[in-house]
Amino acid sequence: MRFSAIPGHTGIKQTLLSAVQRNHVAHAQLFVGPEGSATLPLALAYLTYLNCENPSGIDSCGECPSCVKMDKYIHPDLHFVMPVSSTKQVTGKDVVSQSFLKEWREFLVESPYGSVEDWAFAYGGENKQVNISREESRQIIRNLSLKAFEGRYKAMLIWLPEYMHPSAANGILKILEEPPERTVFILVTQDTEKLLTTILSRTQKVQVPGFSDEEVAQILETEYEATDTQARQVAHLAEGNLSAARKLLSQVEDDSHALFRDWMRLCYVWDFTKLVTWSDDYQKMSKASQRTVLQYGINLLRESLMSSAGVEDLIRLFGEEVEFVKNFGKVLDADKIAGMYEVLNRMLYYLERNASPKIQMMNLSMKLARILRG
Known part of the structure; x- marks a missing residue:
């Protein structure tokens, strides 16, 4: 994901770029925004820029080995944690993010603005309650105890930390406050009220608003092949939520x-x-x-x-x-x-x-x- 692929949000992009260029990268950042906003894409673009080998002043190059791997979400220094649930194939102690990486990478490519319901549907857990378990916190500590393989930074992206079990949230407090050298935590949330105050106090907030109607229409036309009329109609109804806009577009088409x-x-x-x-x-x-x-x-x-x-x-x-x-x-x-x-x-x-x-x-x-x- 590159910044150029995300419509609007010029001010936020410039703030993130400037932090990297001035070497003022906060070790724990909390991207906050409503469902269907650009929180996750912006976080991914930011992490891509962090490890880009030939960055410009406005974006990652998109061509170096690091960018190529980041574009496929297979960079060895990029780790993911997201809410999951058991399925017919995955049960018990195996119900952790690592077991769903293939589906997660496909989801990021196809639905980077998707909701937690979209994600559950993508991996086959739509009828189960999702969460981030205590075992995930142990895996986070294990993964980040290793040195970076290729990039300048190791990165841990936690999507929707509000789904963390309290024991999992408490389990990462120490490493969140004092991470290993050149390690970056990015948390992407839709609801700060459901996060522990101890997590909020340890992170630097990046507030991301919903999209404008014009931005939603642009994305629907360029990425989902909506007609101009469909795009304007759906954007008007979606109220800045791109996840909802995709569903509404299917309603128009169906x-x-x-x-x-x-x-x-x-x-x-x-x-x-x-x-x-x-x-x-x-x-x-x-x-x-x-x-x-x-x-x-x-x-x-x-x-x-x-x-x-x-x-x-x-x-x-x-x-x-x-x-x-x-x-x-x-x-x-x-x-x-x-x-x-x-x-x-x-x-x-x-x-x-x-x-x-x-x-x-x-x-x-x-x-x-x-x-x-x-």
């Missing part, structure tokens, strides 16, 4: 609006036979598509709530969606929309915990029908 609209019509007219067929079809969808339909509906209902509250200037909808929300408002008051919003969120919760999609969808449809017709 025509989630038509699916949700037709489903609501079936619920409204209470066509039981067709709702059973709809539940059967829903069961046959991929898990990602099942989530997408629900997430789209949740987004649309949230916009409907704002419309019913009379704050149209905050609504982030386009085309047919605007008309749909207006028509929704004619038959539903704010309380009913809020009720639908709640049951859709609950369905998403159950779905992510491996409940039967067909049964849950039929139950949900009946609840929605009662609200719509009540």
